[in-house]
Amino acid sequence: MAVSLNYNARRILGWGVLAVLFIFVNFHRISTGVLADSIMRAFDTTGAELGVLHSSFFYIYAPLQLVAGLLVDRLGTRRVTIWGSIVMGSGAFGFAMSETYTMGFLSRACLGFGGSVIYIAILRYCANWFRGDQFATITGFTLSASAVGGLLATTPLAIVVSRFGWRMAFIFVAAAGLVATIGVFLVVRDSPSDAGFEPVEGSVEQPSLTFGQVLTNARSVLVEQETWILGTMMFFAVGTNYTVMGLWGVPYLVHAYGLSVKTASLFTLVGNAGLLFGSPGVGWISDRLGRRTSITVVTGALYCSLYGAIALLVTPPLGFIALAFFATMFLHGGFLLSYTVIKERHSGAKSGTAMGMVNGLGFLGAAVLPGLMGVALDAFWTGETLAGSRIYTLPGYRIAFGIATLSGLLSLACAVWLHWFSDS
Numbered sequence: 001m002a003v004s005l006n007y008n009a010r011r012i013l014g015w016g017v018l019a020v021l022f023i024f025v026n027f028h029r030i031s032t033g034v035l036a037d038s039i040m041r042a043f044d045t046t047g048a049e050l051g052v053l054h055s056s057f058f059y060i061y062a063p064l065q066l067v068a069g070l071l072v073d074r075l076g077t078r079r080v081t082i083w084g085s086i087v088m089g090s091g092a093f094g095f096a097m098s099e100t101y102t103m104g105f106l107s108r109a110c111l112g113f114g115g116s117v118i119y120i121a122i123l124r125y126c127a128n129w130f131r132g133d134q135f136a137t138i139t140g141f142t143l144s145a146s147a148v149g150g151l152l153a154t155t156p157l158a159i160v161v162s163r164f165g166w167r168m169a170f171i172f173v174a175a176a177g178l179v180a181t182i183g184v185f186l187v188v189r190d191s192p193s194d195a196g197f198e199p200v201e202g203s204v205e206q207p208s209l210t211f212g213q214v215l216t217n218a219r220s221v222l223v224e225q226e227t228w229i230l231g232t233m234m235f236f237a238v239g240t241n242y243t244v245m246g247l248w249g250v251p252y253l254v255h256a257y258g259l260s261v262k263t264a265s266l267f268t269l270v271g272n273a274g275l276l277f278g279s280p281g282v283g284w285i286s287d288r289l290g291r292r293t294s295i296t297v298v299t300g301a302l303y304c305s306l307y308g309a310i311a312l313l314v315t316p317p318l319g320f321i322a323l324a325f326f327a328t329m330f331l332h333g334g335f336l337l338s339y340t341v342i343k344e345r346h347s348g349a350k351s352g353t354a355m356g357m358v359n360g361l362g363f364l365g366a367a368v369l370p371g372l373m374g375v376a377l378d379a380f381w382t383g384e385t386l387a388g389s390r391i392y393t394l395p396g397y398r399i400a401f402g403i404a405t406l407s408g409l410l411s412l413a414c415a416v417w418l419h420w421f422s423d424s
Contacts, residue, residue, distance in 0.1 A: 007197050011129040015138070017183040018077070018122045019145035021085055024177040025115040026149030027157075028092065028108075029057060029366070030246030030272075034158045034265050037251070038166050040390065043101040047381065047390055051374030054247045056105045058367030061112035062360050068117040069356020070218060076190035077121040077128075084121070085181040088114025092174035096167045119146075120356045123339060128191040133287055136340040140283025143275065143336055147329075150245065150272030154265040162262065221354045226345065226418070230338045231361030233414035236407040237300075237335040239365020240307070241328065244404055245271050247370050248377070249325065252400070255392050256315050267318075271325030278330030282337065292337050292344075293419040299334025300415045302327070304408035311401035314394050335411060341418070369407065373400040 032039060032054040040050055071080050091110030098104040119142075126138045160169045189195040221227055245268050253264035286295055306324040310316060316324075342354045380396030 014188045017187045021180045022118050022145045023149040025118045026146035027153045028111045030150055031153040033247050033250040035166050047374040047377045051371035053105055055367045055370045056108040057112035058363050060109045061116045062364035062367050064116035065356040065360025068120040069353035072121050072124040073353055077125040078188045078190055080117045081121045081184050084114045084117035089174045089178040092170050096170035123355050136283040136287045139339055140280035143279035147272045147276035151269055154269035158262045158265045218353050221357055227357055229414050230342055231358045233411045234362030235365035236411040238362035239369040240404045240407040241332055242366040243369040248373055252397050267322055267325050270322050271329045274326035274329030278333035282333030286337055292341050296334045296337050296415040297419050299331040300412040303331040304412055307408050308405040311405050314398045376400050
């Protein structure tokens with residue numbers, strides 16, 4: 001009994017340290033929503049340029065997901081995470097020091113470069129340390145950690161920025177992230193055997209792979225149709241939510257309802273609270289029922305209807321906006337079951353590569369959609385500015401949320417295909 005308790009404590013402690021690091025990754029993903037006006041003034045940007053700056057994180061993050069999977073399968077969680085965190089901290093410090101749009105762009109790209117390996121490394125850790133029937137649940141809790149980062153990037157960030165400025169806020173975050181890296185070095189081990197334990201029943205031990213074997217695994221993942229269907233679903237689902245919650249949600253509330261940035265950030269805070277509860281909740285239900293794609297179809301249909309309502313009404317009651325933001329992020333947990341689906345389709349030797357591929361396509365959507373919505377908003381700009389920041393019109397936001405709705409429908413179509421042509 002004592003050995004079991006020690007094992008459980010060790011795996012949870014290791015996961016917890018990694019989860020703290022993942023909090024910083026999601027903080028950096030979506031912090032530009034609160035900073036939108038400040039950045040537009042600091043770098044004198046248009047909406048499309050702001051979208052591109054925000055997306056620079058994802059331009060690097062998305063294509064490196066497959067590489068992250070290959071690295072994690074080859075080198076293990078601990079080494080990959082430590083180096084990724086160091087690069088991410090350097091990017092945060094560089095962004096705080098940026099005086100030009102170009103430097104801001106490159107610094108956020110550096111953030112994406114370092115952060116790109118963290119999530120896949122955690123999934124590899126979970127596959128090694130947890131049973132197969134616990135994977136969706138622990139993955140859900142991992143994504144709850146990312147939601148904590150999202151919460152910190154809303155109202156708490158707005159308060160810190162109002163007091164210390166956005167540059168000093170990023171210096172604080174860079175320092176805290178590097179401290180967490182030390183925790184990874186001290187606590188995390190790639191597999192139970194590395195920590196002196198027997199493998200847990202139903203878990204997947206870290207394989208010992210040659211570089212040639214890793215490339216063979218990558219080819220086998222890339223040729224499967226299901227990999228691309230899951231990845232396309234995530235392209236539109238992840239892209240939509242990181243665009244709304246991470247960039248345009250706060251400006252929408254400021255322009256459409258006349259709210260302050262601090263007040264508007266409360267609504268995206270509520271949205272990220274939805275992810276905090278939805279990811280583990282949906283994962284737990286999925287593990288208990290043993291169902292995957294059927295749950296994704298149901299949650300996807302509700303998800304589309306909420307974004308569609310905002311697109312149609314443009315300025316529904318603020319209570320509905322709070323409910324919609326919370327619910328869409330809660331329901332996002334249904335799409336995130338794709339990580340469990342792809343992991344169950346592949347052996348332990350290929351699981352990191354497979355999950356990296358799907359994750360990469362998801363964040364490619366987060367790279368493309370912000371700029372697309374920014375172009376739509378710029379097309380309806382009246383030429384007005386407030387304190388150096390552009391003021392966008394309601395028709396522009398209707399088009400933007402129409403894009404979000406269409407993206408949701410395309411994700412739902414992929415989920416329906418997977419449900420009909422798979423056994424989960």
